[in-house]
Amino acid sequence: MTRNISSLVIDNLCDGPCEADIAIAMFYCDFRDQQQQTATDIIGAILKQLVVRGEVLENVQGVFEKARKEVGGRGLRLPDMVQMLKQAISTLPQVFICIDALDECLPKYLVELLGSLKDILEGLPSVRIFVTGRPQVETEISRYFATSVIVPISPKAHDIKGYLEKKLELDTEPDAMSDALRADILRMIPEKISV
Amino acid sequence: MDCPLYLRSINTGNVNSYNVTNSYNSITNVNKVPADGNPEIMRWLSPLDPGRRHQDVRTDRLDGAGNWLLETSEFREWRGGEGGVDKAVLFCYGNPGVGKTYLR
Numbered sequence: 001m002t003r004n005i006s007s008l009v010i011d012n013l014c015d016g017p018c019e020a021d022i023a024i025a026m027f028y029c030d031f032r033d034q035q036q037q038t039a040t041d042i043i044g045a046i047l048k049q050l051v052v053r054g055e056v057l058e059n060v061q062g063v064f065e066k067a068r069k070e071v072g073g074r075g076l077r078l079p080d081m082v083q084m085l086k087q088a089i090s091t092l093p094q095v096f097i098c099i100d101a102l103d104e105c106l107p108k109y110l111v112e113l114l115g116s117l118k119d120i121l122e123g124l125p126s127v128r129i130f131v132t133g134r135p136q137v138e139t140e141i142s143r144y145f146a147t148s149v150i151v152p153i154s155p156k157a158h159d160i161k162g163y164l165e166k167k168l169e170l171d172t173e174p175d176a177m178s179d180a181l182r183a184d185i186l187r188m189i190p191e192k193i194s195v
Numbered sequence: 196m197d198c199p200l201y202l203r204s205i206n207t208g209n210v211n212s213y214n215v216t217n218s219y220n221s222i223t224n225v226n227k228v229p230a231d232g233n234p235e236i237m238r239w240l241s242p243l244d245p246g247r248r249h250q251d252v253r254t255d256r257l258d259g260a261g262n263w264l265l266e267t268s269e270f271r272e273w274r275g276g277e278g279g280v281d282k283a284v285l286f287c288y289g290n291p292g293v294g295k296t297y298l299r
Binding site for chain 1: 233236237239240241242243244245246248249252253255256257258259260261262263264265267269270272273274276278279280281282283284285286287288289290
């Protein structure tokens, strides 16, 4: 559910007015990649999306060259990454960061990630952050962002019906299902799970 | 006329997409940095590639579903930068089992 909402929000930001000079970076947390999705690599992935901007790349390139000369060119730690991201954001007029499914992040990385985002937000008024997750994450969110705006996502009957229709259309064996069953599916499931 | 999507440049995951990005940047940015040599920096920053994931999700997305959120005052104000730093974070939560996984 949140995945669709997140992609919709990202596309909405991207389709904004041409004159708005905004940069958008996003990340989809995925429990299947939990081990790989460390806070450092998530922040790095966000920075990566801003690097396409020339002004950001210049600074990152500088840090990269320096790091290469030092300890074998590797070993970026979370504070280094956050620092670089902050620097990057400070050169841009407006930055939107969207992160989907925070609950799919390992708890140890989630607290690091939220801490980093809080740090980033503090000195930089040009950042807006959109996050999604299961209701349980709200406690964590409120701990780091006491004044965040919270909106519940509840499935709308209309959306569910549309989704089901799409899936039924793609059925490879449509004749295996009677019209009555099809009608029941389209009536009962939306009724049952919507609000 | 369609807006050039900044996102399209993100999705490629490399810096060869300068032509696209440039629509949002000043021309001078393009020539500052050579496009080659950057994949190494990209890998150094993060092995993760969120752009590809976004393409998958949006391809699968049902037209019109979730549009209600974009119409809420919460979203509009967040997007418009109202409320300053205090309102910089928008958190949307949904229960598990109400989405695709449940319906499959």
